[in-house]
Amino acid sequence: MTDSELIALYQARDPRAVEETRAQYGAWCAAIARRRLTDSRDVEECLNDCALAVWNAIPPAEPKHFRGWLGAIVRHRALGLV
Template structure:
């Protein structure tokens, strides 16, 4: 079924929308959640909650043309929250490492003045990514959107882990500089 038809079912409040969305995108959404949480049951819960949030948010949202990305964002958000709910001991080391990496991109840590909404900051990051080559974009998004381990990114792209690590380091430095130049006060 086309995305537009599924969205239309959501808009008409027909429960079949959930079934069609699950049939079409369930496995991929679950894979995203599993990649972040590393736990099958939690991933399944995130997937199911994704449909619930989609049910509640469409309408007013109309993700025709980008339904998967819309659902995937919800799944990612839910999976990240699930990670945060875990006790510090149980938190995935990978997740902790990722947040530490992202802190390197912040020009002025913990300065609450002028704090940006995540969405606005996300748009700034998006603009920065579009200044990069496609390979760098993919490496960055795989690492910080899909939360892939470095090893998995290297395998996926057929490059060495050292290249991935170096690319990520330069991307983080570049993002930090970009945000500073653009006058973002984080």
């Protein structure tokens, strides 16, 4: 699934958007979170917080570079949990 298709799912408020995001980017997001967080429970909490943040942000946000935008959200959330 392309990033544009993912964004369209979020805009349609389709719960598959979260599932697809985790399938495509979950391991990458976890790796970003693990750079700051050592406890696996904190990593999982960070990823759940990020899923909710993305769900609440789109719409109205319409990121042009979804992967980079998502990575920034994960980094900021992980820093907030340190």
